[in-house]
Amino acid sequence: MINKQNGEEFDIEIDKTVGKPFIDDAKFSTRNVEVFYGDKQAIFDASIDIGKNQITAMIGPSGCGKSTLLRCLNRMNDTIQDCRISGAIKLDGEDIYQKHQDPVLLRARVGMVFQKPNPFPKSIYDNVAYGAKLHGLASNKIELDALVEKSLIRAGLFKEVKDLLHKPGTGLSGGQQQRLCIARTIAIDPEVILMDEPTSALDPIATAVIEELMISLSKKYTIVIVTHSMQQAARVSQRTAYFHMGHLVEVNKTNTVFTNPEHQLTENYITGRFG
Amino acid sequence: MMEIQHISRQYNQELEGVKNKVLKMGGLVESQVEKAISALIEQNNELAKEVAESDDKINKIEVEIDKKCAQLIAKRQPAAGDLRLIIAVIKVITDLERIGDEAEKIGRYTQKLTSIQDDTNMYAELFRLGEQVIAMLRDALDAFARMDVEQATKVAQTDRQIDQEFDRVSRILVTYMMENPRHIKTMLKVIWCARALERIGDHSQNICEYVVYFVNGQDIRHTGLE
């Protein structure tokens, strides 16, 4: 394995994931997952457990495969042509890539929050109610109203928008939009929430609010977050996984990864030595 | 590990700067201790006075390094190895400063001792202890400078020999006191000096432990060395 660093090539072996990739109480577990985009291999042999009601952070330089693996967890990669996945990804012990598994149902169980806040160009109310309407979670208007309110309260947005429920969601600030997206996701009460760099487009204060929200949500949901901010991973997550050029290099408790990483590549990355 | 540089060259330079300052402080402390010991053994009042009065310099460097470390933490949010280095540095300079204090103490006692006329050969008894302490301090600083775990582990173990030597010196000094109770007052001062030397050994051991912590990420304090 040849790595490039500061223009010079150096050799560091990535044989297998170091640290503690496997745990007892796993919500998700991937085994020997390999992902290809056409001829290009994006992920090499990733095996990791994601703990229940925990925040698991995935970090690594751009193009390291962390987002790819995240998108495998709710089969968002299905929409990309010539994306092939091998290995097993199990949610509560069931392989989500089996033929009889329905991706629509899976995505109702595994919600996702994206990098750029992407509310629908509809009202705040409709944004939150959309998923519930889609899956028929509320039988009447009163139930739906209650659900919308509850979701907004849990996303910490209700106070700010309770008088604007029928105003367009796109009129909110970036941080509020992202919280609206979170409210929209938790409205269908998923088991897992995947977050793909949820705060990369936000200012530090909005970021802090979202991080706080993540921590409070992790009591009820299993959260997986991909982030470019190592500090964010350190602040919010219980476990951290480091990816490097498609390889899952190291998985361990966040405290361990950030004070005493096992792998040289992890050390280089989190101390800012990666070129 | 160190040959891979940070992306930020400024960060590299700042870390290097802190490390160099620590080494400089170590050198200063080392020479203070050397001077204090030779002042004590040779009963050199002038040298003792110089040692007693130049502790200030060490204190100033400590404050300076502390400030630099705080700035580094605030600005760079160091992680992993860098974080451990800074923590080690902060701890090392505390021990170095204490060593400086001990040297100053020896200087002050020596000044008092030189005013007492005495023909006993007791200062010579401290010679070996002084040699051992100086060697240990030097080796500890050396291990820190090179971040050499092996040497650090080895040096940390020599503290036991220093403790034994201190016990031996104490026994001799007690014997002196029993032989001639008029000397008790003097002997107590000498014993304080020996005690100070022994403390320097303890601080040197701490420095070695920080080196191990920095390199391996394990805290070996209070656990004994394997």
Place this chain on the structure above:
Amino acid sequence: MISNTKKIQAKLAKRYAKEKRFRIYGLSAIAVSVAFLSLLIINISITGFPAFQQTYINIDIDIDRKLLKLDAQYSEEALFKANYRKIINQSLNTMFPSAKGRKQKKALRQLVSKSAVYQLRDFVINNPDTIGTRQSLWFLARDDVDVFMKGNINRDLPESERRLKNFQLVWIDKLLAENRLEKRFNITFFTQGDSREPEQAGIKGAMMGSLLTMLVTMLLSFPIGVSAAVYLEEFAPKNNKWVDIIEININNLAAVPSIVFGLLGLAVFIGFFGVPRSVPLIGGLVLTLMTLPTIIISSRAALKAVPPSIREAALGLGASRVQTTFHHVVPAAMPGILTGTIIGMAQALGETAPLLMIGMVAFIADVPQGITDPATVLPVQIYLWSDSPERAFTEKTSAAIMVLLGFLVVMNFLAVIMRKKFEKKW
């Protein structure tokens, strides 16, 4: 640094001059186009505006029972079939006793439009109690009189080079002196179909024809075009050979000369499927073929412009691909799709060539009532009139162009309004 500043300064004047020059090029290009456009519009307006007025002539008519050959007890049919031409001629002769000889008498009859007979008939049928009385009635004047009234026949030319003879001018002068000639707003133009007689020709037939054709085109091309665009953009496999071929063909179709579509329509729809010719249905079918590529291409562009984050958001919530497309993507692309459609329709509205091939160029005097009645459309009507020899059709041609341009402006304006209304921000 100082030397750099100086270098930059030295070039500054040149750079600004270049910018200024470029601005002048741009402005002059716009000025030239604006000049030509206004020239066109002014020319058409000046020629066309008189067509909105029409000359009427006042004649005292003796509705003589004898001349109409009506008994005291007359049937409806007899009233309908009675010879009204005779009493108009009689009345004209009475008004202008100076007209002698067949030639002059014929000329005298030609002061009044041929439609005067039907006008009089309708008047009498509606007011049977006027039979046997003398009525002062206004009739449409002949096109030559109208052209003269609008100043387009020069009195000073030698008689042989004029459409109106000297004795006719004397009559017209007399009528003018008695206030029996008057220019009024031309309702006929908007309420009648085509006619061989310029004073009776109107554009209602062509307008209805255009409207019905557009209706057919709209109803066919919008759903087909949008469905095709949605499929190609959202569902079709990417990098598939067949999809690529279809794409290339759609893009090529947009550039195919429209007359080819006419030939295709002639061969396939009329020849093979037996659709009647000259009707809005076939026109709509052919124009659908022509408009489809435009609609598909613009709709695809609009769909492509919808940010992928919206699709991801919906998919991430567990919406299926069809739900994602129809709940979020298509509504978001609607302004673009509508704009493309309206522009395609506007293009179809102005199309002539393919319609010539499928027989919509026929002379049709009746206003079409449905999509299977023979009809013509506005641009073809313009083409037909511009080909007619009568002087009075010149102004009608321009007037029809004005109406057509008006329609186009309205449609484009509609496109802008639609875009504004449906536009959403993200």
